[in-house]
Amino acid sequence: MKKIINSPENFVNEMLEGIYSAHPDMVKPVAEDVRCFVSAKKINGKVGIATGGGSGHLPLFLGYVGEGMLDGCAIGDVFQSPSPEQILEVTRAISSGAGVLYIYGNYNGDIFNFDMAAEMADFEDGIKVETVVAGEDVASAGPSAPGQKNTRRGVAGIFFVYKCAGAAAAEMLNLAEVKRIAEKACENVRTMGVALSPCTVPRVGRPSFELGEDEMEIGMGIHGEPGIRRGKLASADAIVDEMLKPIIDDIPYAAGDEVAVLINGLGATPLEEQYIMYRRVSQILKEKDISVYRAFVGEYATAMEMSGASITLFKLDDELKRLLAAPANTPFFKQMQL
Structure with a gap:
């Protein structure tokens, strides 16, 4: 460690x-x-x-x-x-x-x-x-x-x-x-994650689970809880396709709906890879005529040094959009009035 x-x-x-x-x-x-x-x-x-x-x-x-x-x-x-x-x-x-x-x-x-x-x-x-x-x-x-x-x-x-x-x-x-x-x-919020590597809790001193060098786990939780499928590492587009479909299917969407998107790194995933994921999310939403009000890309909820990411969609109406746009000033998140 x-x-x-x-x-x-x-x-x-x-x-x-x-x-x-x-x-x-x-x-x-x-x-x-x-x-x-x-x-x-x-x-x-x-x-x-x-x-x-x-x-x-x-x-x-x-x-x-x-x-x-x-x-x-x-x-x-x-x-x-x-x-x-x-x-x-x-x-x-x-x-x-x-x-x-x-x-x-x-x-x-x-x-x-x-x-x-x-x-x-x-x-x-x-x-x-x-x-x-x-x-x-x-x-x-x-x-x-x-x-x-x-x-x-x-x-x-x-x-x-x-x-x-x-x-x-x-x-x-x-x-x-x-x-x-x-x-x-x-x-109105739904999320799914993917893990590529484990994390190490300092007091334990060893990885909390094992994943092969060529493996990923779809749906793993932020403490290493079991996901829904473990398999060979796929391309970024294939990973996003598999993750985004159940998210979209879980809440009824119609053409013209508006969302906020969160691509969240789990601690050891470079921003470059997160933006590659967002690229594919944006493509899929555009195909479905779902508008993106704002994208949030970065580390918002991590799991120590776990490699992986999650995708969140937040379905908006006028009230939620107004509140999301309001200013905030915290140590880790700052936003002027949108």
Whole structure:
């Protein structure tokens, strides 16, 4: 294992200390716990938005704490959930009288700990908390019918949920409205990924799974969860064709619809390869008369140094388009008003 670290045990805390030092005008820790990560700017009367999850996915999750997006993030060890106590401390720090919305990925550990934190926030502090669980990975389960529990993993598409909910909160909408926007975004975002190589968790010191030099796995999750097919490495166009079809098929599209596209690198995929993927996505969408409002290409949700990428489509209407276009200023994502 080759990594630029001091020790596996200090990997997460030293990474956080570096971010705080680099962006003191944007983010700060709560009290002495560096893993309770909040915006340096608090707006009274605004709905607070909190997220959280394991480390190892930068810029997810903490990278989107800042103006126009999230207000706080509880941070666990690599690929491990934060504790309910850490989530509660973040909740208290960002609460300003309008309630708090939790937005996080669909993983059992996160669900258990966030639910416990919400109960404690209500019982101990009288903070009203609502929850939206994002799960948009079309490879991890079949379509979720109305009324059924969503069993899909939350992956890179949660970025769009953060963006729209954060913009809604910045408009000073109430908790019910911010939650509605977050749920609406979840309903309209779909993702699929492909992995070409494993990642190494510092404390473990060895690759988390094995892939042959000439192999790829379609549909693998951001922690190395099994995908839907393992086979020989194909061309960029063939990979995109296989990934994009189930994404498009999962939500009804009509000629003239508009989307935002996210090509997300998983940590070790050059931007050149990501743009080759976007080229093919753009071609397919043009053939289907689906317009691209904006493309996002780069690393938005990684898995340490895993090689691979994911494709996300976010189906837009006028409301979601307006919120997506709103300004944001965070350590890892900056946008002027579009």
